[in-house]
Amino acid sequence: MMNQQVTLELIEPPEIDLAVLWHVLILTGTGLVIVVVDLFYPKKRLMAYIALVGVVAAGLASMAMAKFGDGSYAFYDTIVSDNFSLFFSVIFCLGTALTILISVNYAEREAINYSEYYVLLIFATVGMIVMASASDLITVFLGLELMSIALYVLAGINRASSKSAESSLKYFLLGAFATCFLLYGIAFVYGAVGSTNLNEVASAIREDRLNSSGMLYMGVGLITIGLGFKVASVPFHMWTPDVYEGAPTSVTAFMSVGPKAAGFAAFFRVYLIGFSELSEETVTLIWILAALSMTVGSLGALLQENIKRMLGYSSIAHVGYVLVALVAANEMASPAVLYYMLTYCFMNIGLFAVVIALSRKGEESPFIKGYAGLAVRHPVLAFVMSLFLFSLAGIPPLAGFMAKFYVFSAAISAGYVWLTVIAVVNSVIGVYVYLRITVLMYMTEPEGESPPLPLSPFTLTALVVAVMGTLYLGIFPSRILELARNSGLF
Amino acid sequence: MLTAIIFLPVFGIVAMLFVPAGKAELIKKTALGSSLLTFLVSVPLFFKFNSNTAEMQFVEKVAWIEPFGVSYHVGIDGISLFLVLLTTFLTFICTLASWNVTKRIKEYMIAMLILETGMIGVFVSLDLLLFYVFWEVMLIPMYLIIGIWGGPRRIYAAVKFFIYTMAGSVLMLVGILTLVYTQYKATGIVTFNLLEHFKGDIPVNIQWWLFVAFGLAFAVKVPMFPFHTWLPDAHVEAPTAGSVLLAGVLLKMGTYGFIRFCLPLCPYASYNAASVMCTLAVIGIIYGALMALVQTDIKKLVAYSSVSHLGFIVLGIFAFNVEGIKGGVIQMVNHGLSTGCLFLLVGMIYERRHTRTISDYGGLVHQVPVYAGFFLIAVFSSMALPGLNGFIGEFLILAGVFRSIPIFGAFAIIGVLLGAWYLLWTYQRMMLKDIKHPENRMLEDLNPRELAVLLPMVVFIVWIGVYSKPFLSRMDASVENLVTIIEQGLREEKPDEAPSSIRELLKEERKERP
Secondary structure (H helix, E strand, O other): OHHHHHHHHHHOOOOOOHHHHHHHHHHHHHHHHHHHHHHHOOOOHHHHHHHHHHHHHHHHHHHHHHHHOOOOEEOOOOEEOOHHHHHHHHHHHHHHHHHHHHHHHHHHHOOOOOHHHHHHHHHHHHHHHHHHHEOEHHHHHHHHHHHHHHHHHHHOOOOOOHHHHHHHHHHHHHHHHHHHHHHHHHHHHHHHHOOOEHHHHHHHHHOOOOOOHHHHHHHHHHHHHHHHHHHOOOOOOOHHHHHHHHOOHHHHHHHHHHHHHHHHHHHHHHHHHHOHHHHHHHHHHHHHHHHHHHHHHHHHHHOOOEHHHHHHHHHHHHHHHHHHHHHHOOOOHHHHHHHHHHHHHHHHHHHHHHHHHHOOOOOOOOEHHHHOOHHHHOHHHHHHHHHHHHHHHOOOOOHHHHHHHHHHHHHHHOOOHHHHHHHHHHHHHHHHHHHHHHHHHHHOOOOOOOOOOOOOHHHHHHHHHHHHHHHHHHHOOHHHHHHHHHOOOO | OHHHHHHHHHHHHHHHHOOOOOOHHHHHHHHHHHHHHHHHHHHHHHHHOOOOOOOOEEEEEEEEEHHHOEEEEEEEOOOHHHHHHHHHHHHHHHHHHOOOOOOOHHHHHHHHHHHHHHHHHHHHEOEHHHHHHHHHHOHHHHHHHHHHHOOOOHHHHHHHHHHHHHHHHHHHHHHHHHHHHHHHHHHOOOOOEHHHHHHOOOOHHHHHHHHHHHHHHHHHHOOOHHHOOHHHHHHHHOOHHHHHHHHHHHHHHHHHHHHHHHHHHOHHHHHHHHHHHHHHHHHHHHHHHHHHHHOOEHHHHHHHHHHHHHHHHHHHHOOOOHHHHHHHHHHHHHHHHHHHHHHHHHHHHHHHHOOOEHHHOOOHHHHOHHHHHHHHHHHHHHOOOOOOHHHHHHHHHHHHHHHHOHHHHHHHHHHHHHHHHHHHHHHHHHHOOOOOOHHHHHOOOOOHHHHHHHHHHHHHHHHHHHOOHHHHHHHHHHHHHHHHHHHHHHHHOOOOOOOHHHHHHHHHHHHHOO
16 A cells, blocks of 8 residues: 555656755856866866855855745755755855865965866765755765765875875775764664654654664664764764874865764754654763763863864864754754854864965974964964964854853753853863964964965955954854844754 | 943054054053053043942943843942952053063053953943953953063963963853853843842752852952962963052952852852851961962062952951941952052062062162162051051951951951061061162162052052042942842842841841941
């Protein structure tokens, strides 16, 4: 009987509502245009321009869809275009646009300015948007694979560097493994519920129509491992420092923001929509992940001498803070993650922009002690860098503080005071981590010669945007907070 | 008007950004001008202040983060008025005292002015989040002032200062959020407005948590006994102006916090924690004094004397009566003046001799009599000689303490004696007797700029000592209102659990007051 119905549905001409995918279409089109133009036109800078225009257009399209769209489901309810996914799309496009800006000169210098570099960035962004818009576990998987495969290649795009190749291979092997976990988990959930659609899963759990609750828990656990790997939460974080260190710095900047945000988008939607009825059982699991990520991340960052590794660990700590919002799981949780990832996008890419601006050719692993006396050599860059560092540390009135404030508000209003205490204690450790760099920049004398530093207009634009964002979201957060609040999952 | 005072230093910074770094003189003049202007604009607060009301005055309120019920809400009462004036006054003195700074003068002055904005903001904020923001904002410039322009161990001291204060204050953030969301569950409104929270009664168990979360942040800042270890390091390494502002204003944020937040928000917990707080305060008083006695470094001596003096202020606050709290508030101002003056004097002699070891001096009164005279006034003020400001504060505090908890008063008296001992002994060793070291014969006496720095301080030291009525009368209404809030809080919160002696005590107090 069941089978018959399914076959009948399949015969009907499928409804294709492309209006929910404007941003994806624009990006895909841009990617294809670059591939074609590359055949006829040798100058790679044009590809960057095309990519930038495409990404900005996709970001604007997302905003327009949020304003005029109606939050509809499409493609047999596998894709949803609600404010939550559109807000995330804007974050992804912003992250990619900033990455392109800081990449132009860097890619030329490191001889990785293939047009594929920009194409892969764009396709990864498409994958992220699909992940954030997925209302079906299979769509989550589809987006995740699209994003990951592009990232595996990007991590290893510097063919001249063995570290880059190592990082790519490591990322690929572990990533493929984690994807298997995710897929296996999806299979278990399907076995338990009979559907992979998140709303179906939720209603099946609510109405207790389970084939086997053991299978469901198994599935939830495996999906958590898969997504936990993608956002790099402890104990699935081992790859992060190595991959961050080995990948070209611009790719690291990209990876630290967009893909992470996409992972969270999927994490939050799967947990808050699909598994919302299981929250009593899953909350302990996420609680532990959050506490471990914060602690391991901030303690690990203390010991690093290489700034890219340090930022890798610090990003693990930030994963912990975001997971605190998932533990809270109340009406403030999903707006909090939106706001957090937006601010994180500005401050983290801004920080990487400074790291790139200060690095030299072939110097792929910049050491922290290289920042000694930066305030004397390049006062403006030192100031901008400390702005981002203090923002990451959560010092008001910068954006990072408001983001943490939102997350902690969510946690405390849901009654998780102890988790918040763990979080704030870790922020203090984090403060020490970030202070170390400001100490070097401001309180020690420079070593060696200080060559004049030409700042390209691209990097400069990225820095200005990031600084404005960090200040605006910290001092006048009202408007964007309101937008985030209207973009929550419920 | 308050907004103008908070942000005038920022305009000074903007103006300074257009001055090229090479023109040191112009930079210093711009900074001095903007700090003087800030002070002058803040003076009318004193004269326009209505001392008959306990309401907040000069209130300004603009919505800031509407989704969270956070607003830019500032105002002052009889308690914060004096701390704002102290801040603007000391910042002006400090910019004048920093004339000899040569290293990266532009950044130095910018840090000073940001610090001023942060400090004023802390004292005028009536919104919990705004308070927290200013509280944290002033950390960074102080950290930079110690870390860039400080002494040999400056980096250690700066990082220790930052981490200690930050550790205390993040717990305060948890406390603020807990307070807000507990009240949200009771009333259905999310608000960070402090005045609203005064009205709501907070359950006793939450009060205890809040008291611990807020109290820890303030205790680190004061600093109270086991949390004081950052202070000697920070003071010794900081440049003179940094020490003056640290002792004069930053430490007061801790005691101010107790008065503004802990007491009215959690009266029950505060009252029941009073014995612990007073014990720690007394330990601080005696420990600080004993440590000061054995120091060989004059700056460290003054730093430890701060630990001792701040203990008195905390003791006065936790006496829970009008005299004690009034004494605490006036003593905050006094300590800012007297210890500030001592740090300035230490800085001036250090610039000449480049040593802070007490035994390197001796007989200075013969060589630099004017300097020695000012030093004597500062010492007398610090040891609370009648006729100078310190006496008024200490007298009121002791009067309050002996009325409510005499045993602690008895211990505090020991602190007073020890204070006289280490201060007079220091004066004797540095200023009296004969000149032993030939280097001291080359010392020059104070120059006109240094006189201009010290004279205003001395004027206030004498003024408060001789005629304190204009100061005390302005805080009457606010302090009495605070005591009333505590009384009400104690009566509302499970009156049966409150020991009967407390209630009798409170009744007595009300009878005595006309």
